[in-house]
Amino acid sequence: EDQVTQSPEALRLQEGESSSLNCSYTVSGLRGLFWYRQDPGKGPEFLFTLYSAGEEKEKERLKATLTKKESFLHITAPKPEDSATYLCAVRSLYNFNKFYFGSGTKLNVKP
Amino acid sequence: NAGVTQTPKFRVLKTGQSMTLLCAQDMNHEYMYWYRQDPGMGLRLIHYSVGEGTTAKGEVPDGYNVSRLKKQNFLLGLESAAPSQTSVYFCASSYPMPQQSSYEQYFGPGTRLTVT
Numbered sequence: 001e002d003q004v005t006q007s008p009e010a011l012r013l014q015e016g017e018s019s020s021l022n023c024s025y026t027v028s029g030l031r032g033l034f035w036y037r038q039d040p041g042k043g044p045e046f047l048f049t050l051y052s053a054g055e056e057k058e059k060e061r062l063k064a065t066l067t068k069k070e071s072f073l074h075i076t077a078p079k080p081e082d083s084a085t086y087l088c089a090v091r092s093l094y095n096f097n098k099f100y101f102g103s104g105t106k107l108n109v110k111p
Numbered sequence: 112n113a114g115v116t117q118t119p120k121f122r123v124l125k126t127g128q129s130m131t132l133l134c135a136q137d138m139n140h141e142y143m144y145w146y147r148q149d150p151g152m153g154l155r156l157i158h159y160s161v162g163e164g165t166t167a168k169g170e171v172p173d174g175y176n177v178s179r180l181k182k183q184n185f186l187l188g189l190e191s192a193a194p195s196q197t198s199v200y201f202c203a204s205s206y207p208m209p210q211q212s213s214y215e216q217y218f219g220p221g222t223r224l225t226v227t
Contacts, residue, residue, distance in 0.1 A: 004153075034215060043115075043201050043218030044154070087153070091214070097142070097161060098169060099216065103153035 002027045002092050006102035013078055013109050021073040021086055021105045029093025033071050035064050036087040038104070044087055078109045113137055115219035117202050123225045124192040132187040132222050134202030142205045142214065143185040144169075145177060147198040148221075154201065160185055192226045199223050 005024045013019055025033065032051055036044035048057045050066040057064050061082060063074040073086055089101040118133045134143065141162050146154040156169030158177040166177045174196060176188045185204075189196060200222045205214040 032214070036218075041221075043203075043220050044216075046215045046217065049215055089154075097159060097167070098156055099144075099154075101146075101154040103151055 002090065002095065002098075002100045004088055004090055004100050004102035006086075006088050006105050008105060009103070010106045011108070013075075013107070015079055015109055015111050016077050018074070018076045018078070020075070021107070023071040023073070023088030023102055024069060025071070025088075025090045025100075026069075027090045027092040027100070028095075030090060031093045031096050032091040033066055034089040034091070034099070035071070035073055036089065038085045038087055047086075075107070078107075080109050080111050083107055083109045115202055115204055115217050117200075117219040117222050119222060120220070121223050123227065124189075125227055126193060128192050129188070129190050130192065130224075131189075132200055132202075132224075134185045134187070134204075134219060135183055136185075136202075136204040136217070137183065138204060138206065138217065139182070140204035140206040140217070141182075143179065144203045144205075144216065145175070145185065145187045146201045146203065147171065147196075148201060149198050157187065157200075194226045197224060197226045 007022045035047040038044045048064040053068045085104040085106045087104045089099045115136045144159040145157040160166045160179040163182040178186045202219040203216040205216045
């Protein structure tokens with residue numbers, strides 16, 4: 001069964017304190033791993049897609065990496081405006097019309 | 112370019128009442144999806160559509176129906192609302208990029224539904 005698990009559920013950082021969020025997945029043939037950012041009361045906003053192990057993508061203070069079993073979202077020197085819930089989702093080769101989401105990591109960056 | 116819009120933003124229903132949620136996208140996307148989001152459970156797929164006139168069941172379809180009569184619109188119906196359907200509902204759309212094998216989704220702002 002395709003499944004996504006994110007950890008930790010919540011993360012509290014001081015401004016400038018770098019850390020990583022984890023997304024572990026089991027899927028019958030990965031056809032894309034997606035990271036989204038969700039602000040309170042809003043819909044998820046697309047950040048990255050990763051397709052194969054070893055791939056990395058960066059955007060400002062965020063860097064996403066992918067292995068065969070998990071993905072990491074590294075946040076370097078975070079700012080308070082990075083506070084949000086970060087969602088991970090996968091799409092499988094055999095159920096390619098469906099996306100399976102994790103329950104998210106709620107990040108709070110204190111000034 | 113409004114992206115994905117959802118109507119209404121908030122709604123309160125009594126048990127047994129019916130309603131329709133409207134999703135509209137102006138990006139000419141082929142694929143559209145309805146999700147519900149509950150605390151601690153992430154986004155769960157209710158129904159989806161891969162093109163005008165086509166619909167399919169997702170992970171949690173019971174108690175919901177959908178229609179895609181026009182490419183830009185995807186409707187989600189609740190025939191007889193139950194308290195278990197209290198949730199935040201998100202619509203999303205995507206377009207398969209020919210040079211890649213995966214599709215990023217664009218989400219609407221959500222509809223917060225309470226069933227009493």
